[in-house]
Amino acid sequence: ASCCNQSVHQAPGSSKILAMLPTVMLRYFKLMLLCLLREGSVFGSRTEVVTELANETEIHADPQPALCAEKTALWHGECVDCKSRHLLCSTKGSVAADAQPEPGYAKLSAGDARAYRCLPPAKRCEPDLTKPNASSTGLGCAIGYTVPLCVACDVDYFASGTQCKHCAKASQSAAVRWAPALLAMLLVFAGAAYYCWRSRMDINADVNSLDVKPKQSAAGVLRQLIVLQAPLLLQLVQLWSLLGGLEPEVVGNKELTTATSWRGPWELAYVKTLLLSAQDLQGIVNIQCYGDGTFIRSMTAIISPMIPLFLLLCCAVVELFRPSIGVALSLKLLSLLFIGGASSCYRLTACQFVDGEDRNLDTQAFYTVFPHLKCYMGTEEDVKQKGMISTVFWLTAFAYNFLIPCFLLRVMARQHVALQDTRLFVACSASDRGNTQILRLQPLGILPPLEKDDGADRHLLAAAVAHMVVYMHGPVKVELVQDAVHVTPLEDAQPATLESHDLGTLLASRLVPKHKLDVQRARNIQQMLSERGVLETTSDPLLIGAKTLLSKYALGGKVWMEVAVKLASVNLAAVISGDFGFHLAVISTLCMSGVILVLSPYASPQLNILHSFCFLCLTLGAVGFLTQQVLLSRLALVAPFVLCLCQARQPDSLESLALRIYEEMAGKLAELRDGKPLQASVEILKC
Structure with a gap:
């Protein structure tokens, strides 16, 4: 044993062997055993063995610090300052690769010597140091979160919004979570069944009477208004959830803690599920727990923008076998899934270039939805994955930015061709020295007279209904006499003109005399009714399938607003994560609000006001998310719903009244052609 001790002290570098890793100690004890067996016969050879052992473990005689002082850590043979690297080095001999980050900081990868x-x-970067499995990793992440910057979920955890939840706990509460969902689905199906039943009852109403009265009650008119308002409110909620992606503004170190802890309104994570994309719905159904969570999240993100396009392709196949059905289904799918699909498309290539302090991550920048992939570098396998992601992005972006708007433009072009005859004639009125107004169609230019088979009676009826709803109030008699229509208010008809509650009309009344506004409004209503009559009698499958969409607009020339809204939504999804996302979002929403308010494209005045107000609220919501004002962002979401409640007090309008009277009289057009007069009650319905 003495010879062993002597040989160890004489060996070069023996003092460093005592401070090495356990593998070195194992070889050291093996050498001691060898010395005991050979005693003193091979003294020189033992020295050579020790020297060889030091060389194998890469221990060199070059001077370097063995233990670093407090607040410093060992990194590449040097003691570096921990404060500048945001590391906790409270004990002597700390190693930067194993040091725990400061509170609020985390590492980009395991073994890094710097925290960001x-x-x-910030809850994701608050590890519970009392639990060994939370502090031993040295990443600075809470339980369930992992690198980079604690944005990814660890094994046995699934991503739900910005949180990582344990799979076992989620399985235990599955029944609790699914029960409300099933109840909500039952309520939706019950409401849809009730709506279909009421619609069938309205269709089967008595139509034998010659007195034409709007068959809908105030509740029926309100139900129709809600059906029109629902897509606009869904669009508002979806765009509002996109604005939640705006990063809060950080000014100086004073607000760093506030900005990092900013999570937005607590309901934002739930509202995002209304985007109806696979990427946002995967947190509800924790399928990530049934396999490799990273792989499942990556594949869900890739297929999410393709699902709406696949469903549209299925609608195209349906259109081949059932004309007009596929078009109708595709337009309904667009109103539900377009914004979510476009958002998923642009999230594919979104990169995180800076940390919470706006410090550049340089080559460590990573994909937002693929945290395991670097934006600028990676292995050969990573390059293949990024190539597939790029291909999916460009194909889906082309579809959302070009193909779908072109489809809507094609519908608009077909409608323009079908409605061109309605713009070639104008209704002229004359009085018979009494209360009766005689309306005739006059061609604009040298044109042959319009025959009855070409829709002359429907155009005359449209002119009569437009005249009575603007200039009359109460019971009115309508007669079709040869090439003219006679409109006569009855004895008990009120002479007062029916007032309008349209915001555009009220604003224009300050600049234009009221009688000129009445003339213009009567012409617009007449054109709307004439176009509606053509759409009701058309045999074009494309227009039949798009009838619900086209009927939402006042005139056929304003359907381009549908394309503008789609492009504005895509633009918002594209710019929201960029450097100028806030400014571009504010410009886009303000412009859309002003355009809708000025042009009033919808047939219902309530829709014009609501849609313009929705885009204005989105502007306020963007300001709220940027400045971390939760109350303002919530107000932007709730205010349009409050406006809908206010509009429910008077859901009717002149345009809605004209449509109801026209539909009723068009169903009794045969009686009018036989010379039988019809009566209509011009009265706005109120709840």
């Missing part, structure tokens, strides 16, 4: 400011919410 966490992204909101």
Whole structure:
């Protein structure tokens, strides 16, 4: 044993062997055993063995610090300052690769010697140091979160919004979570069944009477208004959830803690599920727990923008076998899934270039939805994955930005061709020295007279209904006499003109005399009714399938607003994560609000006001998310619903009244042609 001790002290570098890893100690004890067996016969050879052992473990005689002082850590043979790297080095001999980050900071990868400011919410970077499995990793992440910057979920955890939840706990509460969902589905199906039943009852109403009265009650008119308002409110909610992606503004170190802890309104995570994309719905159904969570999340993100396009392709196949059905289904799918699909498309290539302090991550920048992939570098396998992601992005972006708007433009072009005859004639009125107004169609230019088979009676009826709803109030008699229509208010008809509650008309009344506004409004209503009559009698499958969409607009020339809204939604989804996302979002929403308010494209005045107000609220919501004002962002979401409640007090309008009277009289057009007069009650319905 003495010879062993002597040989160890004489060996070069023996003092460093005592401070090495356990593998070195194992070889050291093996050498001691060898010395005991050979005693002193091979003294020189033992020295050579020790020297060889030091060389194998890469211990060199070059001077380097063995233990670093407090607040410093060992990194590449040097003691570096921990404060500048945001590391906790409270004990002597710390190693930078194993040091725990400061609170609110995390590492980009295991073994890094520098920590970066966490992204909101800060809860992900608050490890419980009392639990060994939370502090031993040295990443600065809470339980269930992992690198980079604690944005990814660890094994046995699934992503739900910005949180990582344990799979076992989620399985235990599955019944609790699914029960409300099933109840909500039952309520939706019950409401849809009731709506279909009421619609069938309205269709089967008595139509034998010659007195034409709007068959809908105030509740029926309100139900129709809600059906028109629902897509606009869904669009508002979806765009509002996109605005939640705006990063809060950080000014100076004073607001760093506030910005990092900013999570937005608590309901934002739930509202995002209304985007109806696979990427946002995967948190509800924790399928990530049934396989490799990273792989499942990656594949869900890739197929999410393709699902709406696949469903549209299925609608195209349906259109081949059932004309007009496929078009109708595709337009309904667009109103539900377009914004979510476009958002998923642009999230594919979104990169995180800075940390919570706006410090550049340089080559460590990573994909937002693929945290395991670097934006600028990676292995050969990573390059293949990024190539597939890029291909999916460009194909889906082309579809959302070009193909779908072109489809809507094709519908608009077909409608323009079908409605061109309605713009070639104008209704002229004359009085018979009494209360009766005689309306005739006059061609605009040298044109042959319009025959009855070409829709002359329907155009005359449209002119009569437009005249009575603007200039008359109460019971009115309508007669079709040869090439003219006679409109006569009855004895008990009120002479007062029916007032309008349209915001555009009220604003224009300050600049234009009221009688000129009445003439213009009567002409617009007449054109709307004439176009509606053509759409009701058309045999074009494309227009039949798009009838619900086209009927929403006042005139055929304003359907381009549908394309503008789609492009504005895509633009918002594309710019929201960029450097100028806030400014571009504000410009886009303000412009859309002003355009809708000025042009009033919808047939219902309530829709014009609501849609313009929705885009204005989105502007306020963007300001609220940027400045971390939760109350303002919530107000932007709730205010349009409050406006809908206010509009429910008077759901009717002149345009809605004209449509109801026209539909009723068009169903009794045969009686009018036989010379039988019809009576209509011009009265706005109120709840």
